[in-house]
Amino acid sequence: MDSQDFLITQARLWEGSGERLPERPSPLRVRDGRIVAIGPAAGEGGGTPREIALPGRVLVPGLIDAHVHLELDPGLRTPAEQLAVPEAERLAGMAARAEAMLHAGITTARDCGGGGHREHALRARIDAGLARGPRLLCCGQPLTTPGGHCSFWGGEAGSRAEIEAVVSRQVEAGSDWIKLVATGGVYTPGSRARDAQFDLASMRVAVEAAARAGRSVAAHCHGTGGLGLAVQAGVRTLEHASFAGADGFGTALDADLMAEMARRELWVSPTVNAGWGRRIEDERGEPTDFFRRMAGCLRRQRDHGIRFIASTDAGIPGVAHADLVDGLLAFARYADLRPVDVLRAATSEAARALRIDDETGRLSPGLSAxxxxxxxxxxxxxxxxxxxxxxxxxxxxxDRAARGALAVGGAGR
Ligand SMILES: [Zn+2]
Structure with a gap:
């Protein structure tokens, strides 16, 4: 079915923020790809929409994953293996992953980094209707220190001039966001997650260069020290926010910093994913040490009133791009959130954080359908x-039939 003009009736709508699902169904009209009206008069106002009755069904906004890496194959273990994938295979894999995400209900994703701006090219193909996948926001090459975390993607910078040059290069490539690697990471050999990368002055240079180009900054932060610097530098989203210390993730909680995070206009994108879902209990059914630490970390942040957005870091080993819902279920467990809070974090709140709430994230007239x-x-x-x-x-x-048909042979197009 094409997108010309249709009216969904008899379904109940959760628009993206309300505490509960309304008792009554509400018609919703879509024309030319956009929601044009909701409510009893939605079928009026010109034209003859095709009616689609969906009794007993529930409509929700499409899901948003605020942190993925399309370039990464989650079946591979190391950056070296990723870099060794032949180019044609990599591109086919990215297209297949994007299609799988859309089929799983992810209609928007922020790609938090790759090495060759390939996700930007895929975004153009999706926007032109030549490939199937979610709406993409792209970061491009993560800005990192020489030899630092993710430096294998080419965004290394030491001096102020180099920082500005890396930011400019991402903007020129069409990046929507700038990714700043504020601490070390787990994935890069030789990098230590709890250590800060860049000093505060350098982080400010990055944030200011991004702001001059109208871009916001997403900061990768594990260690509490680097996390604090990123907050001071004025980034908009904090990726991971692991509060890592000498004893590992979630072992250096800082109440003053959490209070500051709550005061500022920023969001935590904690990348709780399907992999975390497999680490909740040990073989004896007891909570794992990881679960205890990260549940404590997330619940403290929640209690400070810090705003969350849903994210998975899809592409890292064992975390498939289509598995956002498993991540949401894990997020509810770790952070002890109600389903409505998790769903907001994956729809309206994510759209707000990503500055696309005038386009998606809710069921509202004027927004994308x-x-x-x-x-x-x-x-x-x-x-x-x-x-x-x-x-x-x-x-x-x-629908399921269309998704099944598209999945056959559609991935490499
Ligand atoms: Zn990541």
């Missing part, structure tokens, strides 16, 4: 988000 048709109420059980009956993206109607 990005929505999911579900068999049940996700505010009662997030698991109903798995395998939506229909994914609608920019008005394009993708």
């Amino acid at each position: 990005d929505l999911l048709v579900l068999a049940g109420n996700p505010l009662e059980d997030l698991a109903v988000l798995r395998d939506p009956e229909v994914v609608v993206f920019r008005g394009q109607w993708l």
Whole structure:
């Protein structure tokens, strides 16, 4: 079915923020890829929309994953293995991963870094209707110190001039965001996650260079020291925010810093993913040490009123791009959040943080028609988000049959 003009009736709508699902169904009209009206009069106002009755169904906004890496194959273990993938295979893999994400109900994703701006080219193909995938926001090459975390992607900078040059290069490549690697990471050999990279002055240079180009900064932060510097430098989203110290992740919590994070206009993107979901309990059914530390870390942040957005770091080993919902279920467990809070973090709140709330993240007239048709109420059980009956993206109607058909041979196009 094309996206010209249709009216969904008899379904109940969760628009992206409300505490509960309304009792009554509400018609929703889509024309030319956008939601044009919601409510009893939605079918009026010119034209003859095709009516699609969905009794008993629930509509929610399409999901947003605020941190993925399309370039990374989650089946590979190391950066060296990733870099060794032949180019044609890499591009085909990226296209297949993007398609799988859309089919899983992810209608928007922020790509938090790659080495060759390939995700920007894929974004152009998706926007032109030549490839299937979510709306993409791209960071490009992460800005890092010489030899630092993610330096294998080419965004190394030592001096002020080099920092500005790396930022300019990402902007010229069409990046929507700038990714700043404020601490070491787990994935890069020789890097230590708890150590800060860059001093405060350098981070400020990066944030200011990004701001001059109208871009916000997403800062990768594990260690508490680097996290604090990124907050002071004025970044908009804090990726991971692991509060890592000498004894590992979640072992250097800092109440003053959390209070400062809550005071500022920023969001934590904690990358709680399907991999975390596999680390909740040990073989005896006891909470793991990792779960205890990270649950404590996230719950303290929550109690400080820090705003969260949903994210997975998809592409790292064992974290598939289509598995956002498993990440959301894990997020609810770790942070002890209600389904509605998790769902906001994956829709309206993520859109706000990513500065695209005038385009997506809610069911509201004027926004892109990005929505999911579900068999049940996700505010009662997030698991109903798995395998939506229909994914609608920019008005394009993708039911299960259409997604199955598209998946065959569609990935490499
Ligand atoms: Zn990442």
